[in-house]
Amino acid sequence: MKTDVLVIGGSATGLVAAMTAKSHYPDKSVTVVRRDEKVMVPCGIPYIFGTVKTSDNNVLPDEGLRKLGVTIVIDEVLSVDKANKQCTLKNTDAITYDKLILGVGSQPVVPGWLPGTGLKKVFTIQKSKTYLDQLQQELEGCQKIAVIGAGFIGVEVSDELVKIGKDVTLFEILPHVLGQTFDDEFAVEAEKILASRQVKVVTGIGVSALLGDDAVRQLQLSDGTLIDVDAVILSMGYKASTELAQAMGLEINAFGFIKADQYRRTSAPDIFAAGDCAEKVDFATGKLSRVMLASTACTEGRIAGLNLYGLDTYSTFKGTVGIYFTFIGDTGFGVAGLTEKQAQSEGFNVVTGTFSGIDRHPGKISDVHAQTVKLIVSYKSGVILGGAAIGGKSLGELVNVIGVAIQNHMTVHDLMMTQIGTHPLLTASPAGYPLIKAAEIVANKLRG
């Protein structure tokens, strides 16, 4: 089989890369090769346990690909011969291509130093529907569940498992949950909400072993404490999947990602890499970054797809701005760009401003939620380096406003002059719009 554009990987990156390639170069044939018949919506995976109940309610539709005329091949890639531009598959004929996009994603970290990860009832959160269905079934008989690692996935899975009546303990070696993503005052709020939802949170101590004969029975903390468990979920981060790229002889960076420039071109001609598997540099510093996000993956997939046959679109993509959010109970937590801690450790002289108010107005509106915005600003230039927010149902888009401000290099002075829309049933009041008020607080500090 022959295709002009071959995309390996069917998750967010592959989907967007293929759709973009086909829309932008309609005369080219585009083929996606992926392993799974049904692909999970990646960020929806934690929600299969409670909110949407089953992985069948979390399938990424193929409709967009099919409508555009993208060919889908369900198979496993064995190897790619980049000199002859040929991809060998396990069950079907080899595919020759002109341009190749690798969107092969990432896989859960299972730390080699942790004894007992091979025991039964020890799971990770993988993207395979088959694996997740089996995980969900096996958890049915388990009551006491330990989740190890309190990043977004660990927090979301924990919150979902208590929704279905499990006894969940969330372990985090850092002083706070979400500690790599939020400054402490935000992380502490997240912990309070988790606690109120009956997730037991244990922070500041590591897990040193998983114990049991056949299945895991106990978990040992670094101080020797033993805790009985029926199952363990490891959510200790993800690593880029680079086996194929390494076998192909592509360059891999110091953080273990496939090297790729801002147009997502790898070290080899006609081969692009995007999403979790591909190199990231930080928007603020240009340094290598480890941020993996479905939304970033989509942006990168789009960039790869656009620039396959020439750089006709000048890339204004200057690196990754991590824009994350989660929703715990009825409270959203979000961040865009650098936290105060991160900015300081990079050497920025920062000034911050935090404003707390409400996300609807007046306060007597029924679904009003407390809302806080913190801005992290470069002292000398006034440029916004990052922002974090807590809020209700509009928290996500509020953080996106911050994200767009960061990507436009806006200063706090610009932000103070920025016009926003407000409405009683949809936002904070115009006099108390948190982003502008936080900018005011920073501007007053800069002047003082």
Add this chain to the structure above:
Amino acid sequence: MKTDVLVIGGSATGLVAAMTAKSHYPDKSVTVVRRDEKVMVPCGIPYIFGTVKTSDNNVLPDEGLRKLGVTIVIDEVLSVDKANKQCTLKNTDAITYDKLILGVGSQPVVPGWLPGTGLKKVFTIQKSKTYLDQLQQELEGCQKIAVIGAGFIGVEVSDELVKIGKDVTLFEILPHVLGQTFDDEFAVEAEKILASRQVKVVTGIGVSALLGDDAVRQLQLSDGTLIDVDAVILSMGYKASTELAQAMGLEINAFGFIKADQYRRTSAPDIFAAGDCAEKVDFATGKLSRVMLASTACTEGRIAGLNLYGLDTYSTFKGTVGIYFTFIGDTGFGVAGLTEKQAQSEGFNVVTGTFSGIDRHPGKISDVHAQTVKLIVSYKSGVILGGAAIGGKSLGELVNVIGVAIQNHMTVHDLMMTQIGTHPLLTASPAGYPLIKAAEIVANKLRG
């Protein structure tokens, strides 16, 4: 009495101007003069009828002013002698000032050509709490209510009155409700939702007279049709309140607003005007504009307050971007910048892109809502001139993302490279984020 900074007007503009002035110039004394003991949250006024039940739940708090040490004087301004910098009040001693900010707002239009507006049971939507309380009380005995004028206020008041069981007919002379703010395809959706909520919508025909002896009894349409009514609410627009400014000898522009530059300085030294009473120019064209919004008023109040004693903040405020939204039933409608119709009538060669999806993902999330974004883009430059959206509870902040993009002169190409955050419970999927997808559609048209 003597004050450094005198602010006349206690609504959104006055509040923000005074707070900004006092925060930015803490050594200066700041005084606000306003007529009303209690000030209404302006955009919350339509919601006193149903959602928050009483005007007492819609009061703008004085706490922010008091905390900062701003003096509040409740009185009526009789005149201002700008040569001697003295403001004469009805009940209290005159106030001398160094800098003056006029934030005197706007008032409902009562058209002189419409007979019968002086009858009892004919109301407007004013900002005075006393007036609104009386209106609410008088409506108690009325069942058949005609609302004339289907801008945001007319639409919101109608939707609120059906919530409390009134029989409401909404009249609009334009072909569609919200016809000055939205392109037709959005307006039609708003009409459908109003109809489903039992608001009778009558468009494309004018009202020629209000009839009755003492109180209004009937309404006559321009085709002679007579309609029985118990009360009429006129929501036919607002005009800048400029009586005081005119008496002071300040310049008034051709649209009837107090002339003011981008720092909100009027034609007289040391006098600023901001909010509904002050000149607006359009962000895209620099032409005079009639847009009046609480959010814009707050931005202007902030600019006036910052620049009282010298322009130490370079103003990036280059004119008004109208950013509006409303919420009808459970559906939000919003717009930022120019509509397609407006852009075309200005002479822009435009290309548009509309994408429809959902505002949570996957679609099985319980509070998912349909979501549509339309982008209006300048053909040659690719610059985003405007956007409109329909959605659920995060619609407001989504439209703010568009507003910030417009104010940063982003192009569709920039937008396609923009990183956004996404989350199942808070936003659309990253592969279907409506703003980026609409940008893609436009970019494909531009290329084609």
